[in-house]
Each structure stands twice: as C-alpha cells, then as structure tokens.
Amino acid sequence: DGIIQDWQYWGPNSNWNSMNFDNPEFPDPQKMIDHVKKKNAKIMISIWASFGPDTNPYKDLEKINALFNFKTWPADGGVKAYDAYNEKARDIYWEHLNKGLFSKGIDAWWTDSTEPDHLDVQERDFDIPTAMGTYRSVVNAFPLMSNKGVYEHQRAVTSDKRVYLLTRCAFAGQQRYAANTWSGDVVCNWETFRKQIPTGLNFSLSGIPYWNTDIGGFFNWPYHGGAENKAYHELYTRWFQYGTFLPMQRSHGSGVKKEIYNLGKKGDWVYDSEEKYINLRYALLPYLYSTGWQVTDNAGSFLRALFMDFNEDQKVHNISNQYMFGKAFLVTPVTRNMYVFSDKEQWKDPYEDFSKTGTQDVYLPKGTKWFDFWTGEALNGGQLVTKEVPIDIIPLYVRAGSIVPFGPKVQYSTEKKWNNLEIRIYPGADGELVLYEDENDNYNYEKGAYSIIKFTWDDAKRTLNIADREGTFPGMLKSRKFNIVVVDKENGTGSVQSTKFTKSVSYGGKKKSVKL
Structure with missing residues (x-):
C-alpha cells in the first residue's frame, strides 16, 4: 500500500532535487511521513538524476567533475544531470539521499528521469566524457547505473527494509536492482491505452518482469473537465481494471484528481467499479506474492505473452491485446469506449448510453479448458468467444488445473x-x-x-x-x-x-x- 510524494518538495528549480524538504509548504515533513505510516501505508518519494546549482549534491558533484554539461529538465535554473557511471558520484548521490530522506523513514524511491532527460540535443553532447567512456558509448545504460547506485547503497546501510524503486527507464539486467519500470508520461486516450498492453509484454519478454503504467494515462489533454468528465471515467475504469493485472497497480497523472473519492461516490459506476477491483487486488495478494517468488526463485514473470505458454497454438502468435498474468489468469482488457460518447472535441458534454451491453472478443488458447472467472462457466480452448462486458467486468479466464x-x-x-x-x-x-x-x-x-x-x-x-x-x-x-x-x-x-x-x-x- 503506497502513497507517492512527487517532485518539487525541494522548492525552486535552482534547488532542484536537493533531496531535502526545503519547500516552505512542507514545514514538518517528519510529521507527514509518520502520519502516512500510522495509516498503514508506505511512502515513496520522487528523486531525480539531476541537481540544481544551489543544492549541496550539485556542489559536491561539481568538485569531482561529475556533472554533464547538456540541457536537461527543467530547462531553467541551471540544472545538470550527474555522471551515474562514476562510482564516487553514486556515493555522493546516496550520501545526500540517506541524510535528507532515508533517515526520515522514506520507504521507496521514485527514480524519475533515468533516461536522463535530454533537451535541445546537440551531437557534441554525446562526446561528453563519463567515468566509463564517452556518453555516446554508455548512454542507454544510464538507468541501470543510477538505480544500481541507490540499490547497492541502501543494501549496504540496512537489510531490514527491502529496496523498492519505481523508475521511468530500464536497461538489460536492471531487474537485479529491485526496479519496477513504468511506461512514462503517456496521454489519456484509448489509442495510447491499447498500446500499453503489447508494450508491457515486450518489456517483460526482455527479461525484466516488473512493469506498470499510469492508470488513466498521465496527460489529460483530450478530456475537458478532467475528473468530472464521464467519458474520462470510462477510460479510467477500463484502465484501472487492466492495472489490477499488472505487477504494480498504480494511478498517477497530471491535472486530474484520481483518488476514488474525487471520481465519484458509492453508487456511481466509476466509484463502484474501482472499489471492486481494489478489493480484488487485495484478495489476489497471496497469488501475487507467490508469483513474485517464482520471479525471484525460478526466473518467472508476471506478464506473459500467450506464446510463452501456448506456443503450439499458432493463432496466439500475433495476439497483442491478451496475456497471461502469472500462470493462471488470461486477461483481455477492454480498450474502447462502449457507454459514454460525445459529438464534440475533447469529449465535451459527453452523454451516457447503457441501453446495450458491450462485448469483447476473447481467444481461448487450445490445449486446455478455461473457466470464466466471473461465472464459473467451463469452455474449451481453441475458440474465439464473445464476452459481455458491463462497465465493471474485464474478460478474465482461468486455466484448468490452476x-x-x-x-x-x-x-x-x-x-x-x-x-x-x-x-x-x-x-x-x-x-x-x-x-x-x-x-x-x-x-x-x-x-x-x-x-x-x-x-x-x-x-x-x-x-x-x-x-x-x-x-x-x-x-x-x-x-x-x-x-x-x-x-x-x-x-x-x-x-x-x-x-x-x-x-x-x-x-x-x-x-x-x-x-x-
């Protein structure tokens, strides 16, 4: 159970990522952290791979020539990315992280901008020297090295708290650093939602098993009115159902207050569906934890493209909108609107129509029987079925023998x-x-x-x-x-x-x- 403190708790951009609560809007950070924990939640906090010139980390990194001289986010304030390939730079990074945040009881790290952000790209930027060669020669491994630094240093400090990282980028082998990668700041629309499914599967096929996405998308450009827009509620509802069957179920975004109580109240379909899947996620904890052990002990995976388990069925080879979640569940997210419509741009003045129940086609791989999770109906594999999908139902089938x-x-x-x-x-x-x-x-x-x-x-x-x-x-x-x-x-x-x-x-x- 986690709640995340995002960026700018450090104050102005010149103080970017100071790794301390320097913003006067946080007068008593320890009280905030303790409050979250008393409510039986963990607290994660945003940390970046760059620093403003007024910060102590910047000054210490500058002394060892471990800052990159190219433009990064934010563009103003003189912010610079650090040389994550430099062991001493990683030591400095942790020294300030430990003193300013870990010592206060922070449980987990949102290691943002681990590309790192690179603005107004110049060819000469890639000739910048790093501790492991030119930036050009090692650029793709930046997230691996930056997350490695946090993981290894925290492990050296204590084995009483597991390292937990949520990061925006990855490189081969990063799974060993307790990193859960998300797909970045994606746009809130159905097309983007559809693309998340094959994205997560391809990522998992690369050998990195922990992946997730911003439920409901990040940028809310298409939906006029934000959290009150019923058309957005339908997208969010379907995305939330999908998020229930990811290694991390996590809602995040800009411009929309996505907490369950901001989207509706009990009795509203958006609220009731979200509550239903929150409870389902908790009910699945023993399954999730046991699957997590298979990942750790047997090189298993949560997200499984269908050919991983049913390769002899050639019909599954190019199915990109369905997947296995662990070894038991066949998941087919609903990725189009069925109940809320609009004749105007940006989904202005949407209207609801629940007069007809929508349907979703699902292919059941051959070689086994399948059970409809919701009804208990047993079906033979090797067939395409049409499942009715009211707003609170995601097609979910369980393999016989599970x-x-x-x-x-x-x-x-x-x-x-x-x-x-x-x-x-x-x-x-x-x-x-x-x-x-x-x-x-x-x-x-x-x-x-x-x-x-x-x-x-x-x-x-x-x-x-x-x-x-x-x-x-x-x-x-x-x-x-x-x-x-x-x-x-x-x-x-x-x-x-x-x-x-x-x-x-x-x-x-x-x-x-x-x-x-």
Missing part, C-alpha cells in the same frame, strides 16, 4: 493474517501451486527465512495434496485453515470471497491428502 489462493478482504495488505485462505481449484487438468510466505519486508529470505507449501491437484482422482511445509520464519503461522473450493457455476466465482466451501482443512505443516 490453484488460486484467495485472501481476506482488507483495508491494507497486512491487516489480517492468511490463516483462513480460500483455495480455488479449477478442475479439468492436473495443477500445482507453491504458496510462498515470509516476513513481508527485510532480506532474511535470502538466508532461508521463508516457507513454501506446495499444493498439487490430481484431476483424475479429484484429490488435492498439500505437502509438508518447507522452511520457517519468525511470526510464521504454525497452524491454519484452508477453505477449499472446487470452482463451478455455483461455487468460487467472482471477486468476492466465498461463504460456502467444498471442504475446510486444518493444516499444521504436515502433508495432507484431501478427496473432493
């Missing part, structure tokens, strides 16, 4: 223990799940402080085997209950936790075999 852990309804991620997890089994094929758990923060898992519980489903025998728990960690649940639901049209459907179970099983760490 075992999906479903968590409790919560207001924040650690509010409730996972001592009564719902385990949804989608029959029709054998399957397995490795449920991963640890202390939720710190790096003790690198020393073996974690547990895994392996579930296997024998479809022919309709038997769920729960293996012996492997590993331990402080605070681990030693005994718990698993509420098992074999999914069909009557059971285990939709985003709300089930109240009726096929069988409830007490588990104390020793293997069990459950006939269902």
